[in-house]
Amino acid sequence: MTHNVAILGASGYTGAELVRLIATHPAMKIVGLSGNSKAGMAMADVFPHLRHLDLPRLTTIDEMSFDDVEIVFCGLPHATSQKIIATLPKSVKVVDMSADFRLRDPAAYEKWYGKPHSAIELQKEAVYGLTEFYREQIKTARLVAGTGCNAATGQYALRPLIAAGVIDLDHIIMDLKAAVSGAGRALKENLLHAELSEGAHAYAVGGTHRHLGEFDQEFSALAGRDVHIQFTPHLIPANRGILATTYVIGDPANIYHTLNATYAQEPFIEVLPMGQHPSIKHIRGSNFCHIGVVADRIPNRTIVIAALDNLTKGSSGQAIQNANLMLGLPETEGLMLAPVFP
Amino acid sequence: MTHNVAILGASGYTGAELVRLIATHPAMKIVGLSGNSKAGMAMADVFPHLRHLDLPRLTTIDEMSFDDVEIVFCGLPHATSQKIIATLPKSVKVVDMSADFRLRDPAAYEKWYGKPHSAIELQKEAVYGLTEFYREQIKTARLVAGTGCNAATGQYALRPLIAAGVIDLDHIIMDLKAAVSGAGRALKENLLHAELSEGAHAYAVGGTHRHLGEFDQEFSALAGRDVHIQFTPHLIPANRGILATTYVIGDPANIYHTLNATYAQEPFIEVLPMGQHPSIKHIRGSNFCHIGVVADRIPNRTIVIAALDNLTKGSSGQAIQNANLMLGLPETEGLMLAPVFP
Amino acid sequence: MTHNVAILGASGYTGAELVRLIATHPAMKIVGLSGNSKAGMAMADVFPHLRHLDLPRLTTIDEMSFDDVEIVFCGLPHATSQKIIATLPKSVKVVDMSADFRLRDPAAYEKWYGKPHSAIELQKEAVYGLTEFYREQIKTARLVAGTGCNAATGQYALRPLIAAGVIDLDHIIMDLKAAVSGAGRALKENLLHAELSEGAHAYAVGGTHRHLGEFDQEFSALAGRDVHIQFTPHLIPANRGILATTYVIGDPANIYHTLNATYAQEPFIEVLPMGQHPSIKHIRGSNFCHIGVVADRIPNRTIVIAALDNLTKGSSGQAIQNANLMLGLPETEGLMLAPVFP
Amino acid sequence: MTHNVAILGASGYTGAELVRLIATHPAMKIVGLSGNSKAGMAMADVFPHLRHLDLPRLTTIDEMSFDDVEIVFCGLPHATSQKIIATLPKSVKVVDMSADFRLRDPAAYEKWYGKPHSAIELQKEAVYGLTEFYREQIKTARLVAGTGCNAATGQYALRPLIAAGVIDLDHIIMDLKAAVSGAGRALKENLLHAELSEGAHAYAVGGTHRHLGEFDQEFSALAGRDVHIQFTPHLIPANRGILATTYVIGDPANIYHTLNATYAQEPFIEVLPMGQHPSIKHIRGSNFCHIGVVADRIPNRTIVIAALDNLTKGSSGQAIQNANLMLGLPETEGLMLAPVFP
Known part of the structure; x- marks a missing residue:
């Protein structure tokens, strides 16, 4: 069974890394890609190394439909991320890769990120995404907060x-x-x-x-x-x-x-x-x-x-690992790629 | 069905690249690795990036058994390669990655490589390994000569x-x-x-x-x-x-x-x-x-x-692509890994 | 005798390279540095590698006095360069490092740089700065056009x-x-x-x-x-x-x-x-x-x-070489620094 | 006044760096260069970046005459260095860049370098070459031990x-x-x-x-x-x-x-x-x-x-700085080259 995924903020490096990993993931299919400043462009023009893939065109987040999306990877900047995730349908699972849901204490968030959190309710349900130590909670989470690399x-x-x-x-x-x-x-x-x-x-x-x-x-x-x-x-x-x-x-x-x-x-x-x-x-x-x-x-x-x-185990690989758990897939699915040396 | 493969000369970069690619290839299994100067060592000690894999220890070529090997990737230096390949059982298919079987004319070989070819009979049956242009011959070849990168x-x-x-x-x-x-x-x-x-x-x-x-x-x-x-x-x-x-x-x-x-x-x-x-x-x-x-x-x-x-499409990836054809596998099997960027 | 020099556009790489070379030039002294977007800053803050030098603070071009300046190195972008040079006192010699005075034919300038030249009279007196081939004209020039690298x-x-x-x-x-x-x-x-x-x-x-x-x-x-x-x-x-x-x-x-x-x-x-x-x-x-x-x-x-x-012989070193000629100094003065290897 | 210098072990990076620095040093002249494994070669063939300089050909140490040499820079490996320096005429000053004379306690030398010191008497007269802290002793030293970088x-x-x-x-x-x-x-x-x-x-x-x-x-x-x-x-x-x-x-x-x-x-x-x-x-x-x-x-x-x-202040630049002191030259002579950026 293939799970439909969308990537928000797909024009950055973590977005590209997600696409790279999902390209050979046997159970995920990319159905939406957003990248506001590059909306309308083909991914092959933003990331020519992905030109062999059949990918949806970049859109704005507003244009994106989440009807058929099972899980969203959110690669937006912090502060933006919390606002956008708050607007997503509750039926959609979310792996956030920003800093917005990592800190459980709103005061700590404000201290380190310089402004109050605007989605405190969401933060309460977020599970910290360090897979090896939060594995059981991640399996049943709707919102997982990817860690800093x-x-x-x-x-x-x-x-x-x-x-x-x-x-x-x-x-x-x-x-x-x-x-x-x-x-x-x-x-x-x-x-x-x-x-x-x-x-x-x-x-x-x-x-x-x-x-x-x-x-x-x-x-x-x-x-x-x-x-x-x-x-x-x-x-x-x-x-x-x-x-x-x-x-x-x-x-x-x-x-x-x-x-x-x-x-x-x-x-x-x-x-x-x-x-x-x-x-x-x-x-x-x-x-x-x-x-x-x-x-x-x-x-x-x-x-x-x-x-x-930092781009794989530190962010996008971790995100896939968590998504695998959230979707009931084997945790290592699509992630056993050997390191590239030299 | 899984095909048993061996790699001769596995301690160089093309050897490491073969192992990387085969690590996620669904239909190949590495059963032998040779590396004369590093015989006796674990691959994890020669190439620490491969330590997560369950690989045979490096041996000399002499120690290696080819009984269960269906195809051999030969990453030895030129001149050595022709000598070793001449000693392999005829039942074993070979993808040679050296320069030894690329040139059909023995005089041309001698001109460019500075000494006469010692396995001229083998050279006659070798198929030049530029897959897209020699596809049909490669499918039925026993010995394929990988091209220069x-x-x-x-x-x-x-x-x-x-x-x-x-x-x-x-x-x-x-x-x-x-x-x-x-x-x-x-x-x-x-x-x-x-x-x-x-x-x-x-x-x-x-x-x-x-x-x-x-x-x-x-x-x-x-x-x-x-x-x-x-x-x-x-x-x-x-x-x-x-x-x-x-x-x-x-x-x-x-x-x-x-x-x-x-x-x-x-x-x-x-x-x-x-x-x-x-x-x-x-x-x-x-x-x-x-x-x-x-x-x-x-x-x-x-x-x-x-x-x-040069290490993938220029040598080890090409070798896998040719091996896929020689084994009757889909040509792209194990090779659709997306480029690593940045 | 020490010659007073000023550098316009000193916050770019060619500006930094000029300062590096003049730092050990026995007959030049930097009395003015402009860098509009960084005016007011110390060079040590723009280029920390120059912090050991006693340099004037960056100013705007407008703030700069040319009264005591014998020669100006102009590292401004093309189009800007011709406008600024046209406003300099005629008593000041100029080595321009932009593209503005390299092409003698105004039509060629317009073709390659996309807009008409605004200082055609100046262009007529400019000498092309490829020292080895324009040496004699450079010696007596007021305006030398540094070549593209x-x-x-x-x-x-x-x-x-x-x-x-x-x-x-x-x-x-x-x-x-x-x-x-x-x-x-x-x-x-x-x-x-x-x-x-x-x-x-x-x-x-x-x-x-x-x-x-x-x-x-x-x-x-x-x-x-x-x-x-x-x-x-x-x-x-x-x-x-x-x-x-x-x-x-x-x-x-x-x-x-x-x-x-x-x-x-x-x-x-x-x-x-x-x-x-x-x-x-x-x-x-x-x-x-x-x-x-x-x-x-x-x-x-x-x-x-x-x-x-490109930064030395291709631009700033060439500029010093030309300035040496224009000031009557030995052509190699300050320029015999050996290459840095490895 | 120009001081004649020789460099032993000139075919390594610290040797090349010494030549680079001396190339624009106003008071030093290179009259001897040794490099045993490359004896007989021109420096331009060993280090093509130095080809503009008029340098003596590389010789073995045995072939080198120290009659006109005032100071020797010794860039040999440790253990070799102590043996060679022991054979030099006492009239020649020495800046050693190896580890051989850094440690005053012979037991410490043996502990860190694995064998006994063979020139203990020389070690007693050696001054540790961290210029800013041993300046006065260096001025009168015959043998200075350059520090580790x-x-x-x-x-x-x-x-x-x-x-x-x-x-x-x-x-x-x-x-x-x-x-x-x-x-x-x-x-x-x-x-x-x-x-x-x-x-x-x-x-x-x-x-x-x-x-x-x-x-x-x-x-x-x-x-x-x-x-x-x-x-x-x-x-x-x-x-x-x-x-x-x-x-x-x-x-x-x-x-x-x-x-x-x-x-x-x-x-x-x-x-x-x-x-x-x-x-x-x-x-x-x-x-x-x-x-x-x-x-x-x-x-x-x-x-x-x-x-x-490491090659300048950490070894060859330090060596010149010390040599300046030993020769009665201004300490900064030839060393005010600005950093190369970018």
Whole structure:
């Protein structure tokens, strides 16, 4: 059986990635694509790499009919997303990829995103979309909030350790290296090839990155107390991939064992042998997350490194994984594509 | 029904690409992997991006049993390839990815590859592996000779034009831009990141590139007379992709019409609308080839540009496409993966 | 003696490159910097790599005084440039880096740039800035028109051959590979890192690139008849550099001899030994141009390849070289910086 | 007055960088170049970007005469370096760029480099080459030991803070991002463009990187007690540059003030305004080091980020800076080249 899906905000990178994944998904069919600024265009003109596919033309959201749509992927900017989702028929399931429904506390939303939430009722029913940890709720959810791509990477490294109480909660430092597609298709000077290639720099230094809202919420809930990590993302000259190097205080063997046990049955999370660590090159274009654990020379200090592709496991692949669950499909359906190397 | 396959020379980039493609191919199963210098290793250690797969360990070719193998992909270097293939059981089908069986004339082989061919009998039964033009012979072949990646790109642009007699055969210039994975995983100074990144240069300038042997053979056969093109490849700082810019003398509309008619029913060859032209970014990681035609300001001069991924459509994807035909499978089986963008 | 200079349009890449070169120029001092959209800012905020220098703050052009300025480098967009230069005091020498004064025929300007020239009188006195070929006129010029960066590269390869009559004028093809800084600091989707990295494609295909106006003008003047070359530029994933691969019909030895003799005494033009050819990696960040000549396997066909850095020899370095002549300084002053490798 | 210099190990990247810098140095002349594996070759054939220079041919070290040589730059591998330097005439000054004379304690050398030191007497007279902190000793030294490139970067960020006692010595974490030229011109699989481009990964994780020997020695000496930092380098897909993100516990304003006061008069060390932080793009090809300080959201936690070019300030530029002092030249002579951007 084929499920009809629509993608809102299909002219961005996460939209293109959804189409790429659905192109070989055996049980989904794209029946609607919106992209307001590019409404009327063929996808082949917006994304020539998709020209071999038989896709609907881009429309405005207003023009789109949801009558035959079972599930909507929403790749709109935050603030816009909550407004549009509030207008969708209740019969339609929604995987939102914006930040709008990630934070359960409206005050936290306002703090990190700078304005009050306008769809608080919807937020209450939203399920946080980190599949491996919210699997059961996602299966029955109508609205799933896709996680931040950095937030996903960091949580894969740290959630099991916080939950198990094997690390010092007051000294967690995450130094993250992010490829540029995470910034979207925005026309900004620092995203130009001439500015980024051969460059590397931190951004949102000092604890100002919005994905900290997710870390704070999730880690504090797990620990039963406030947990605030230090988090410094860096932009590196690559297109896809996030590498999160996490410095924790705790026994390396214990930490390794905890991660290994947590993810033993997970189809997409690979814990490498003790002492090995991942590269973004090895998960590129795939839905896999690689995690490595290394003991530092200083006793009781451990480095945990996680890598995933921000466009796949960090957003559109995660969205498909969640949609599979919401539609009663096998969780891995359409997502076992191997990484593209080199 | 699942067909058992083996890959010889699996520790190079074309080997990794074969494994990537077969990983989601519904009708092939890898039962043997050889890699002499890395025999004994797990593929996950040679190619960590493949660690999620359940693959046989690398062996030497000698250790490998071909009893249950239906088809062998041979990714060995030329000269080695002919020796090994000569020793394989006749019951096994072979897709060779080396240069050893591309040239039908032993003298031409010796001229371009510097030593006599040692398996001339085998060469006689080999079918040239440019699927779209040798489809029927490939279906019944036991031994298919995969084409050179540059040779494939150039032929997609030029074969229909030479066959149709719509261009001047004495003034064909192909200026080709090749990404670095085409050079394989060789440890050479000019392939280092520090040497290639931010660099670009020609190589094999002046008509010395071995793929000219294929152009000469195929174009002359099509034209019924000697055809020698000028061919200058360039190395550019990218990992995957070939862009062949071809300068021909002939009527643009006629040329466009000829290409369009030739490829109208081809699943992997996309002729862009007249005046548009391709980017290697738009076929990356896929088995598609994009072709564009543009009229020059000088009357009767036309630019034909073809783009494909050297590791997919240029070698391993082509190999799977040919294997599908040899096994009686649908030609596109396992190959409809969309390009990875960005 | 130190000469006071001002830079108009200093917030773009050519402006930054001028400042870089003047920073270690022993006889120039920057006394004015304009950048209308960034007026009021410190250069260190626009270009943090220049923060060690003691530079004037950016102003609008209106705010700038030219009383103490001996020479102005004008890095404004075409059309704007001619208007501004017309308002400068006649006592000020000008090196214009826009396209506004390159074409001597107003009709040609209108054809390639889409609107009539508004400062035709100025155009009459402008000297074309290809230093090696207009050296004497530049020494006494008040207004020098910097060449297009592609136009410079191509002319270094072809001018001597056309002047000497050693190639067929009706079959000249130039396939050019350009790094992205040549497109300036413009916020365009195709200049984003995510779109260009791992990509390569042609642009302005078919004889529509504006630098053809310069080729037509200069080559026709040299030949004493109309000369129209085919010219196809390509964008490659690098920041600096132009590689022009030129296909000509003519005797290789003759061609090599002609180039070698022409450039024997030139400080910045290096003709490589016969059969060798250049890489953009080897001239990066410098004012040098490398030229290689290779004979094709087809008799009487020759490939001439030229490489230079579009921001240095192709624009800002050329501008300094011309300014040196206009100010009576040694031509190479401040320009002998070695290329940056790797 | 011109000083004659020789470079041993000139065929590597640090050798090429020395030649680049000396090319425009007004008071140094290269009279000898050794490169054993490439002895007999012209530098233009080893490094075509240097072809405009009039340089001596590469020789073996045995063939080289030191009669007219005032100072030798030694770019040989560690272990080899100590042996060769021991054979040089005592009249020749030496700037060693290997690791051989960085560690004052022979036991530390053996621990980090795996074999005993063979020139312990020489080691006693060697001065550690971090110019800003060993300036007076360097002026009179005969043998200066250039620092590790990572070691230099980290020390610029941390030395003043440790010396001033403004940070917690037991919780210092340095997460470093290094471009690939720091690994030299070695033919290793992980340095290939196809493997590194679009990749990023840590290496020497867990406190095993040899530059920790320098950190331990220097920081412990400053603090008067053992100081062991956590140090995790990462390889990023860029050619030049090191970005060291340092996490310390201490008051941000205090830390900023300490760094600012320390470096106020330094010509090459730029402390950015509080809250700003550097990019490797902004120091590329130059001898500058940029340092930024940002307060974390967690009270008393501070992030200090330092950036420099590993080939310039991190090795060859530092070597020239030291040589200037040893020869009685102005310290900045030949080193004020502005960074190359973009």
